[in-house]
Amino acid sequence: MKQSQPVRLTMVGGGSWATALVKILSENNVSIKWWLRKSSDAEHIKKFGHNPSYLSDVQINTRKVKVCIKIREAVRDSEFIILAVPAAFIGDALTGLKPEHFAGKWVISAIKGMIPSANQLVTDWVSNQYDVPPERMAVIAGPCHAEEVALEKQSYLTIASPDSDSAKRVADLLRCRFVQTTPVDDIYGIEYAAVMKNIIALACGITRGLGYGDNFQAVLVSNAMQEIRRFVDAVYPKHRDLSGSAYLGDLLVTAYSPFSRNRTFGTLIGRGYTIQSAQAEMNMIAEGYYAVKSIHEINKQFNVDMPITRAVYCILYERASPTAEMNKLKGELM
Numbered sequence: 001m002k003q004s005q006p007v008r009l010t011m012v013g014g015g016s017w018a019t020a021l022v023k024i025l026s027e028n029n030v031s032i033k034w035w036l037r038k039s040s041d042a043e044h045i046k047k048f049g050h051n052p053s054y055l056s057d058v059q060i061n062t063r064k065v066k067v068c069i070k071i072r073e074a075v076r077d078s079e080f081i082i083l084a085v086p087a088a089f090i091g092d093a094l095t096g097l098k099p100e101h102f103a104g105k106w107v108i109s110a111i112k113g114m115i116p117s118a119n120q121l122v123t124d125w126v127s128n129q130y131d132v133p134p135e136r137m138a139v140i141a142g143p144c145h146a147e148e149v150a151l152e153k154q155s156y157l158t159i160a161s162p163d164s165d166s167a168k169r170v171a172d173l174l175r176c177r178f179v180q181t182t183p184v185d186d187i188y189g190i191e192y193a194a195v196m197k198n199i200i201a202l203a204c205g206i207t208r209g210l211g212y213g214d215n216f217q218a219v220l221v222s223n224a225m226q227e228i229r230r231f232v233d234a235v236y237p238k239h240r241d242l243s244g245s246a247y248l249g250d251l252l253v254t255a256y257s258p259f260s261r262n263r264t265f266g267t268l269i270g271r272g273y274t275i276q277s278a279q280a281e282m283n284m285i286a287e288g289y290y291a292v293k294s295i296h297e298i299n300k301q302f303n304v305d306m307p308i309t310r311a312v313y314c315i316l317y318e319r320a321s322p323t324a325e326m327n328k329l330k331g332e333l334m
């Protein structure tokens with residue numbers, strides 16, 4: 001039987017998540033233009049079919065995937081654009097693009113971070129900068145570490161869009177042998193929860209680094225869930241069940257998995273590393289570092305009680321002692 005034309009899609013980003021998403025999409029009838037910032041990585045993928053910098057065991061199907069270092073060329077003729085670079089660098093990655101380059105396309109954020117210069121969610125920022133209508137936007141969420149996708153471990157993604165057809169189309173694109181997908185409509189609630197779980201993972205890491213145990217972490221995580229609920233309900237009120245995997249599931253994986261970038265970063269801070277030395281130690285980005293400042297700023301309008309976020313903010317941005325901040329927090333949890 002003749003196969004239908006492949007879906008034309010652009011992947012923006014050269015890190016672990018972009019590599020894992022390329023692997024997932026390559027399972028389906030999708031033709032991918034993959035934009036990477038580093039030309040040496042792009043050349044290596046062309047020649048050897050592996051990303052040398054992230055998840056280098058993943059075999060890239062170069063019949064389906066064309067690498068590219070020019071962003072305009074990468075987005076030309078695509079129906080879908082997936083953004084998978086840390087939020088702080090998305091502006092750089094899209095430099096040279098104008099609203100007309102996004103016209104008629106779906107834009108999907110796989111990013112779990114805030115735009116630091118604007119204190120904005122990525123979908124809000126993209127909509128404003130490039131005139132992408134909300135119904136053409138989606139986010140990829142859920143408890144899913146790139147490292148486990150690389151190993152084809154059974155995983156689940158939640159695809160959120162205000163438009164149910166868009167959510168379903170994107171969910172269909174990302175479903176494969178080892179990934180289940182669910183379309184939903186709570187795009188902003190899910191995006192905020194995904195941002196906030198990174199801050200909580202930093203807190204978990206800090207307490208691990210200081211020597212706190214599982215008993216404390218269980219209380220920290222359950223209090224965190226309430227903190228996320230208070231904030232998300234204040235900023236974007238809507239009926240939602242936060243026990244779903246895109247909310248609670250994502251919090252759990254990031255808080256407990258050794259693959260978590262944010263937890264690892266927090267652990268280094270708890271052990272006494274400076275921010276610069278912790279960043280230098282990791283080849284990866286901990287989104288929570290940027291997000292905690294944005295959420296702290298946004299919360300000035302809402303005044304939600306957020307003791308965990310406040311403690312992490314004070315440690316990372318006000319040079320407060322992790323020991324003293326966690327001592328204070330101890331008395332506020334229940």
Ligand SMILES: NC(=O)c1ccc[n+]([C@@H]2O[C@H](COP(=O)([O-])OP(=O)(O)OC[C@H]3O[C@@H](n4cnc5c(N)ncnc54)[C@H](O)[C@@H]3O)[C@@H](O)[C@H]2O)c1
Pocket residue numbers: 013014015016017018037054084085086087089092110111112113144145146147261283284285286287
């Ligand atoms: N890794 C995961 O398992 C995973 C899962 C879900 C969502 N995400 C989200 O995906 C996004 C990308 O994260 P990741 O894990 O792929 O990143 P990563 O930490 O694996 O890689 C870092 C990325 O940042 C880029 N980068 C580093 N410094 C840069 C700079 N100065 N300018 C421009 N780009 C720079 C690198 O090229 C690389 O693409 C994040 O928002 C993250 O929260 C990641």
Ligand SMILES: O=P(O)(O)OC[C@H](O)CO
Pocket residue numbers: 112142143144145198201250253254259260261262263
């Ligand atoms: O768990 P982290 O800190 O690596 O963040 C990556 C993803 O957001 C997990 O869903």
